[in-house]
Amino acid sequence: MQLAIEVSNISKQFDQKMVLDKVNLNVPQGSVYGFLGNNGAGKSTLIRILLGLLNSKSGEVKINSQLINSRDVVYKNSIGCLVDSPCLYFHLTPKEYLGITCKIKGLAKSSIDEALEIVNMSAHLNVPMDKFSLGMKQRIALANALLGKPKLLILDEPTNGLDPAGMKEIRHLLKSLPEQTGATVFLSSHLLDEIQKTASHVGILHMGKMKVESSLSQLMGQQSSSLDLITSSAEKLKQHFFKQNISSQLISAEHLRLNEVKQSQCGELNRQVIHAGFDLIESRFNQATLESLFLKLVGSPTVKAEAC
Amino acid sequence: MLIKLIQIELLKTKRSLALLMMFLSPLMVLLINLLQLLHNEGKYIAERGWSVYWLSNSALWGYFMMPLYIALITALLNGTEHRSNGWRFMMTLPIKQKDLFLAKLILAWVYLIGASLVLFASTLLSIVCLEAFGISGTDMLSVEVIQNLLYSTIACLAVLTIQHVVSWRWKNIVAPLGLGVIATMSIVQLSHTKYWHFNPWTYILTSTNSAEPASQTLAIVYSLAITLGLTLVAMHWLGRREVSC
Numbered sequence: 020m021q022l023a024i025e026v027s028n029i030s031k032q033f034d035q036k037m038v039l040d041k042v043n044l045n046v047p048q049g050s051v052y053g054f055l056g057n058n059g060a061g062k063s064t065l066i067r068i069l070l071g072l073l074n075s076k077s078g079e080v081k082i083n084s085q086l087i088n089s090r091d092v093v094y095k096n097s098i099g100c101l102v103d104s105p106c107l108y109f110h111l112t113p114k115e116y117l118g119i120t121c122k123i124k125g126l127a128k129s130s131i132d133e134a135l136e137i138v139n140m141s142a143h144l145n146v147p148m149d150k151f152s153l154g155m156k157q158r159i160a161l162a163n164a165l166l167g168k169p170k171l172l173i174l175d176e177p178t179n180g181l182d183p184a185g186m187k188e189i190r191h192l193l194k195s196l197p198e199q200t201g202a203t204v205f206l207s208s209h210l211l212d213e214i215q216k217t218a219s220h221v222g223i224l225h226m227g228k229m230k231v232e233s234s235l236s237q238l239m240g241q242q243s244s245s246l247d248l249i250t251s252s253a254e255k256l257k258q259h260f261f262k263q264n265i266s267s268q269l270i271s272a273e274h275l276r277l278n279e280v281k282q283s284q285c286g287e288l289n290r291q292v293i294h295a296g297f298d299l300i301e302s303r304f305n306q307a308t309l310e311s312l313f314l315k316l317v318g319s320p321t322v323k324a325e326a327c
Numbered sequence: 328m329l330i331k332l333i334q335i336e337l338l339k340t341k342r343s344l345a346l347l348m349m350f351l352s353p354l355m356v357l358l359i360n361l362l363q364l365l366h367n368e369g370k371y372i373a374e375r376g377w378s379v380y381w382l383s384n385s386a387l388w389g390y391f392m393m394p395l396y397i398a399l400i401t402a403l404l405n406g407t408e409h410r411s412n413g414w415r416f417m418m419t420l421p422i423k424q425k426d427l428f429l430a431k432l433i434l435a436w437v438y439l440i441g442a443s444l445v446l447f448a449s450t451l452l453s454i455v456c457l458e459a460f461g462i463s464g465t466d467m468l469s470v471e472v473i474q475n476l477l478y479s480t481i482a483c484l485a486v487l488t489i490q491h492v493v494s495w496r497w498k499n500i501v502a503p504l505g506l507g508v509i510a511t512m513s514i515v516q517l518s519h520t521k522y523w524h525f526n527p528w529t530y531i532l533t534s535t536n537s538a539e540p541a542s543q544t545l546a547i548v549y550s551l552a553i554t555l556g557l558t559l560v561a562m563h564w565l566g567r568r569e570v571s572c
Contacts, residue, residue: 103412119335
């Protein structure tokens with residue numbers, strides 16, 4: 020498997036605080052990689068190391084199989100990125116602003132129109148950006164990342180400030196990029212639902228350490244779903260399922276949860292409840308989500324100051 | 328790449344006060360001296376020639392306006408990055424920090440040369456106009472005037488580099504402007520003492536208005552040495568510096 024990003028044993032310390040602790044990360048080429056973690060987990064720090072903004076204390080980074088050191092800049096030609104909030108020169112127009120990246124990377128000026136077209140900002144080509152809303156600024160920053168169809172896109176919270184329609188547009192765009200251009204998308208976000216809908220691979224960073232890294236389908240396959248049953252006598256129903264070796268959990272006197280249930284089993288289980296003489300008030304299937312997995316792995320989100 | 332970066336930095340000054348300041352600063356100097364000349368009805372021009380007028384313009388420029396203009400233009404060029412997280416944007420592009428440092432320094436110098444040329448051209452134009460209105464004198468334009476123009480634009484390099492480093496390093500605009508104002512005030516006190524060597528802000532005036540040719544040369548040599556040394560140190564520092572904002 021060809022890797023677009025290969026991070027080996029990267030550590031980073033700010034003052035006395037270890038922000039990244041021997042992190043390993045492998046992003047397959049052509050994947051959409053969702054990079055998750057609580058605030059202060061070290062996501063932004065790792066992204067900044069990938070982009071050469073910060074130096075790591077130890078370890079190595081390979082981008083498109085090329086070993087990167089802090090003095091390298093050439094590899095950035097093949098990267099489009101958006102880090103945190105948009106960094107725009109508000110007194111310039113989108114055309115002038117995107118022209119900066121074009122000039123430095125030696126891209127054709129036509130790529131400005133293409134990128135603005137993708138993010139639906141063509142109509143604002145020559146308007147100074149100080150009049151733009153947050154969503155519009157985010158679109159321009161995204162257009163900058165997309166300039167020249169880079170091989171690797173590194174995006175930190177790319178849907179920040181976008182309305183639901185805009186988020187959907189961007190989600191479709193990011194999902195289609197690997198197929199259309201062969202690009203790899205490395206995506207950091209707090210929106211777990213967005214990641215679940217977009218990513219093919221997922222990595223979860225917690226307190227500076229990688230907790231999980233896998234393809235999304237594999238990861239979700241390992242997670243069990245459940246079936247919630249609301250009945251007048253949950254205790255008796257629990258005993259009924261116990262005799263059939265079906266694991267369950269009593270939530271309340273009327274609420275029973277059957278564990279590790281597949282969606283295809285729901286109909287049969289509901290029929291069983293009724294045939295056994297129980298009254299079934301409500302039956303609800305709980306699909307395993309990335310959110311439930313995330314919370315299981317890292318616990319409730321705790322707010323910590325970002326190291327940088 | 329350096330040429331590209333200078334063009335980009337020039338683009339970033341679009342719709343800013345950079346160009347307006349380039350014209351306004353020297354024209355203020357001219358206006359002050361012109362009003363003084365008209366107040367005296369041009370008597371000293373008839374007695375001592377236009378060289379006095381040139382000299383008073385270059386003195387006010389070197390004493391006061393040029394150091395302040397340097398503080399303003401370097402603060403403006405670097406402030407653009409500080410205000411908009413521009414450092415982060417620029418450093419994610421395939422460029423080196425030291426190239427960006429040099430590009431900004433060169434552009435600041437270009438603006439300064441532009442301002443000096445505005446002063447030269449406007450002074451010459453005012454002399455032609457005053458001659459037409461009956462105020463006449465000798466030495467309308469001498470080699471010394473051109474020489475002073477050249478000297479001041481070289482002697483200012485040390486101050487330009489110092490102010491550029493301060494503006495680059497500190498986000499708060501008070502730092503470069505405060506330094507500029509305080510150091511400019513020190514020119515008055517130190518330029519005529521034996522300690523002028525230790526204050527780079529005095530080099531501009533010494534290079535143009537000093538009575539001793541040796542001091543003029545020394546001011547230029549000091550300025551070039553400081554510029555070279557500080558630029559090398561800054562570039563070495565920038566080669567290892569992280570962009571944390």
